[in-house]
Amino acid sequence: xxxxxxxxxxxxxxxxxxAESQARLLDVSLTMALIDVxxxxxxxxxxxxxxxxxxxxxxxxxxxxxxxxxIDFLVLDDRHPASVYTMIRSARDNALHVRGNLxxxxxxxxxxxxxxxxELRQRGVSESNASTVFDWVRERSHMFRGAAYGTLxxxxxxxxxxxxxxxERADTTARVLDIRxxxxxxxMEEHPTQSFFEWTAVLHSLAAFEAYQNTYGHxxxxxxxxxxxxxxxxxxxxxxxxxxxxxxxxxxIESDTARRSRRLASSLYAxxxxxxxxxxxxxxxxxxLVDFLERIQGIAGQIRNxxxxxxx
Amino acid sequence: xxxxTPDQGLFDELFDQDNKVRPHCRMLEQWLINSDETLxxxxxxxxxxxxxxxxxxxxxxxxxxxxxxxxxxxxxxRVISASDWHKLQSGLRQRVQxxxxxxxxxxxxxxxxxxxxxxxxxxxxxxxxQPGMQALKLPRNLYCHIAGxxxxxxxxxxxxxxxxxxxxxxxxxxxxxxxxxxxxxxPELFAHSPVAPVEHYPNLLGETLRAASxxxxxxxxxxxxxxxxxxxxxxAFLARQxxxxxxxxxxxxxxxxxxxxxxxxxxxxxxxxxRRIDDDFLDPLAGNPDSMLGVPGLYSAYxxxxxxxxxxxxxxxxxxxxxxxxxxxxxRFYLDEEPILKNVPTWQCRKKKDLxxxxxxxxxxxVKEAQGxxxxxxxxxxxxxxxxxxxxxxxxxxxxxxxxxxPTLSLSTCPTFVDEGIAPRHLDLRPFVLSGKxxxxxxxxxxxxxxxxxSLVVNSSQGGGTKDTWVLEDDLC
Numbered sequence: 001x002x003x004x005x006x007x008x009x010x011x012x013x014x015x016x017x018x019a020e021s022q023a024r025l026l027d028v029s030l031t032m033a034l035i036d037v038x039x040x041x042x043x044x045x046x047x048x049x050x051x052x053x054x055x056x057x058x059x060x061x062x063x064x065x066x067x068x069x070x071i072d073f074l075v076l077d078d079r080h081p082a083s084v085y086t087m088i089r090s091a092r093d094n095a096l097h098v099r100g101n102l103x104x105x106x107x108x109x110x111x112x113x114x115x116x117x118x119e120l121r122q123r124g125v126s127e128s129n130a131s132t133v134f135d136w137v138r139e140r141s142h143m144f145r146g147a148a149y150g151t152l153x154x155x156x157x158x159x160x161x162x163x164x165x166x167x168e169r170a171d172t173t174a175r176v177l178d179i180r181x182x183x184x185x186x187x188m189e190e191h192p193t194q195s196f197f198e199w200t201a202v203l204h205s206l207a208a209f210e211a212y213q214n215t216y217g218h219x220x221x222x223x224x225x226x227x228x229x230x231x232x233x234x235x236x237x238x239x240x241x242x243x244x245x246x247x248x249x250x251x252x253i254e255s256d257t258a259r260r261s262r263r264l265a266s267s268l269y270a271x272x273x274x275x276x277x278x279x280x281x282x283x284x285x286x287x288x289l290v291d292f293l294e295r296i297q298g299i300a301g302q303i304r305n306x307x308x309x310x311x312x
Numbered sequence: 313x314x315x316x317t318p319d320q321g322l323f324d325e326l327f328d329q330d331n332k333v334r335p336h337c338r339m340l341e342q343w344l345i346n347s348d349e350t351l352x353x354x355x356x357x358x359x360x361x362x363x364x365x366x367x368x369x370x371x372x373x374x375x376x377x378x379x380x381x382x383x384x385x386x387x388x389x390r391v392i393s394a395s396d397w398h399k400l401q402s403g404l405r406q407r408v409q410x411x412x413x414x415x416x417x418x419x420x421x422x423x424x425x426x427x428x429x430x431x432x433x434x435x436x437x438x439x440x441x442q443p444g445m446q447a448l449k450l451p452r453n454l455y456c457h458i459a460g461x462x463x464x465x466x467x468x469x470x471x472x473x474x475x476x477x478x479x480x481x482x483x484x485x486x487x488x489x490x491x492x493x494x495x496x497x498x499p500e501l502f503a504h505s506p507v508a509p510v511e512h513y514p515n516l517l518g519e520t521l522r523a524a525s526x527x528x529x530x531x532x533x534x535x536x537x538x539x540x541x542x543x544x545x546x547x548a549f550l551a552r553q554x555x556x557x558x559x560x561x562x563x564x565x566x567x568x569x570x571x572x573x574x575x576x577x578x579x580x581x582x583x584x585x586x587r588r589i590d591d592d593f594l595d596p597l598a599g600n601p602d603s604m605l606g607v608p609g610l611y612s613a614y615x616x617x618x619x620x621x622x623x624x625x626x627x628x629x630x631x632x633x634x635x636x637x638x639x640x641x642x643x644r645f646y647l648d649e650e651p652i653l654k655n656v657p658t659w660q661c662r663k664k665k666d667l668x669x670x671x672x673x674x675x676x677x678x679v680k681e682a683q684g685x686x687x688x689x690x691x692x693x694x695x696x697x698x699x700x701x702x703x704x705x706x707x708x709x710x711x712x713x714x715x716x717x718x719p720t721l722s723l724s725t726c727p728t729f730v731d732e733g734i735a736p737r738h739l740d741l742r743p744f745v746l747s748g749k750x751x752x753x754x755x756x757x758x759x760x761x762x763x764x765x766x767s768l769v770v771n772s773s774q775g776g777g778t779k780d781t782w783v784l785e786d787d788l789c
Contacts, residue, residue: 003574096367096539099548100558104366111367119518156576255577309575 006286012094012126170242364425384777403652413646415455440628465724508755523748530583566609600783755783
C-alpha cells in the first residue's frame with residue numbers, strides 16, 4: 001500500500017485512541033477533584049495536562065487550573081493539537097486521505113464523529129455536561145473500533161491502523177501509571193482514607209477496574225496494580241497486552257525491510273513477557289516506565305523509517 | 313401535493329404543451345400527487361443527513377465556509393424515455409468518436425486543417441494545444457477516455473449539446489450517489505418502474521482505464537490534487553469503487569522515465585494514471601514550474617510511452633468553446649455521417665461579422681469565455697444590468713477571440729421541490745462517455761437543476777442542485 005496511506009491510517013487510529021484516553025482521564029480527574037481534599041484539587045486537575053505534556057502550554061492561554069478551563073483547553077480548544085476537538089479533526093483529516101483504504105462503515109463513523117464534535121463545540125461544554133461528552137467520545141471510539149473490526153479486510157491497511165492504536169495505548173498506559181501511581185502512593189501516606197479513591201482512579205483511567213477486581217479481589221495493593229497494568233497479558237490496556245499486539249502486527253505486515261522495527265518490538269515484548277514484579281520493584285517503577293516510554297517511541301520512529309520514510 | 317404547471321412556451325419534462333402528463337411519467341405524477349408534505353420534508357432531511365454522513369460534499373473556491381458544503385439534492389427524479397435515450401446515446405457515441413479522431417488528427421496529420429474545415433490558427437494557437445504531443449503514439453489512438461457532455465433540452469423538445477468536457481469532467485459520483493439515495497429513500501418507486509441501472513459505472517470506468525494501456529494487466533491509479541480540491545470526494549469515491557490507489561503527486565516519482573508509487577514495500581510501477589489534475593500542473597518540469605500537485609518527470613515518462621494518462625495531455629483543444637462550433641463538421645469530415653445531436657448556434661467573436669452581431673444583440677445573448685468553466689465569467693444578456701452589459705462590451709472589443717456568444721436557449725423544466733412547493737425549474741444533463749476498446753456509457757447522467765425560479769444557472773458552484781436521472785427501459789409505464 002501507499003506509504004502515505006499507511007502513515008495516515010496509523011495516525012488516524014492514534015488520534016482516536018488518544019481522544020478516548022483523554023476523555024477517560026478528564027472524567028476521572030474531574031471526579032477526583034470533587035472527592036479530594038480541597039488543597040489537592042489542582043493536583044488532580046493537572047493529571048491530564050501532565051499525561052499529555054501540555055501543562056506549560058496551558059498556562060500560555062489560561063491563568064489557573066479550574067475544571068472549566070481544563071475542559072475548554074483539553075476538549076474544545078482548536079489552537080493546539082492536544083484537545084479532543086483537534087484530535088478528532090486530525091483523525092478525520094487522515095481518514096479523508098485514506099478513504100480509498102477504508103470501508104464505508106469506518107469512514108462514516110469518523111466523518112460523523114467530526115460533525116458531531118463540531119456541533120458539541122458550538123453548543124459548548126460545561127462542568128455539568130462534561131461527563132456526557134466524555135461518554136460520547138468513548139462511544140465514538142468504540143464505534144470506530146467496532147466498524148474497523150467488523151468491516152475491514154485483514155490486510156496491511158488494517159495492520160497499520162491497529163499498530164497506531166496499540167502504540168498510542170502503550171504510551172498512554174505508561175504515562176498514566178507513572179503519574180497516578182506517585183499520587184496514590186503519596187495519598188497512602190498522607191490521607192490513608194482517600195487512598196482507596198486514588199487507586200481506583202488509576203484503574204478507571206485505564207479502564208481496568210473490573211479487571212482488577214476479577215484478578216485480585218477488592219484488596220487494593222500498589223504492586224498488584226502495577227503488575228496488572230504492566231505484566232497481565234489479558235488486560236487490554238496493559239503494556240504486555242499492547243506489546244504483544246505490536247510485535248505480532250509487525251510480523252504480519254508484508255515487507256522485506258521491516259527487520260529493525262520487528263527486532264525493537266520483539267525485544268521490548270520479550271522484556272515484559274519474561275519480566276516480573278520483583279524486577280520492577282527493584283528497578284523502581286518510575287525508572288522502569290521512563291525506559292519503557294523511550295523504547296516505545298523508538299519503535300514508533302523505526303516504523304516510520306521502515307514503512308513511511310520516503311526520501312525522494 | 314399540488315404540482316405547479318410549467319410556464320407556456322417552455323418544454324417541461326413531465327407535462328406536455330397541453331399540461332397533460334407525458335405517458336412515461338404517469339407513475340411519477342401519481343407518486344407526487346399521493347405524497348404528503350410532511351413525508352417529503354422528512355425524506356429531504358434524511359437525505360441531507362445521509363449525504364453528510366457519507367461525506368458527499370464539495371468545496372467552493374473563494375469561500376471560507378465552503379469546505380464540506382452539501383450540494384442541494386432534489387428528490388424528484390428527471391425521467392428520460394427509452395426512445396429519447398437511444399437517440400442521445402447514438403449521438404453521444406458519434407460525437408465522442410469524432411472528437412477523438414479530431415484530437416488524433418491535430419497531433420498527427422492535420423487533415424482537417426489542410427482541408428480548410430478549421431483554420432490553423434484556431435487549432436495551433438489554441439492555448440490548450442500541446443505541441444509536445446505531436447506525433448506521439450498513444451494506445452488505440454485515444455485521447456479522451458472519459459468525456460462529460462453537457463446537454464440541454466430546448467423548447468422544441470430536442471436535445472442540444474451545450475459543451476463537451478474532455479479534460480477532467482466531474483460529477484459522476486453524484487450520479488451514482490443520487491441513485492443510491494433515491495433507492496434508499498423510495499424503494500417503492502423503483503419497485504414499480506423499470507429504471508435502467510447506472511451502478512456499474514465504476515466497472516466500466518475500470519475497464520476503460522485498463523484498456524487505455526496495451527499492458528494486459530496494468531496498474532491503474534487515480535491522481536488527485538488533494539483534499540482541498542472541489543471534487544476530492546469524487547476522486548476518492550471512484551478510486552475506492554474501482555479498487556485502485558488514490559494518489560497525490562507526492563506519492564509518485566519518476567525514475568528512468570518510468571512512474572512509480574511510494575509504497576510500504578518499496579517502489580511499484582504505475583501504468584495508467586486517471587489524472588484529475590489539469591495539463592499545466594501535471595509536471596513542474598514541463599508545465600507550471602510552481603506546481604506542487606504534479607510529478608517531476610511525468611511528461612517525459614509519458615512521451616516515452618511508459619505510462620498512459622487519461623485523459624491525454626492536450627485534449628483541452630477539443631472542449632474549447634471556440635472549437636465547439638466545428639464539432640458537427642468534424643462528424644461529417646471524419647465519420648462521413650450527419651450529426652445526430654444538435655449544436656447550439658454559436659457566434660465566434662473572433663470573426664468580425666459575428667462580433668458585430670454579438671455587440672448589436674448583447675441583451676439577448678449568453679456570452680462565455682472560450683476557456684471558462686464552472687459558470688464563472690459569463691454574461692447572461694437578458695438578466696444582466698446595464699453596467700454588466702457595458703463591461704462585457706469593453707471585454708469583447710478588447711479580446712474578441714476569448715469569447716463566444718449563443719442565443720439564450722430556454723432550458724427545459726422539471727418539477728422540483730422548492731420553498732413554494734413543487735414547481736418547474738430549469739435543468740441540464742451531463743452523461744459520461746467512456747472510450748476504451750469500445751465506447752460505453754451507463755444510461756443516465758448527472759442532472760443539474762437551477763433552484764431559483766426562472767434561473768438558468770445550474771452549476772453547483774453557483775448554487776444549483778442535482779436530481780436523480782432515470783432512463784426508462786421501456787416507454788410503456
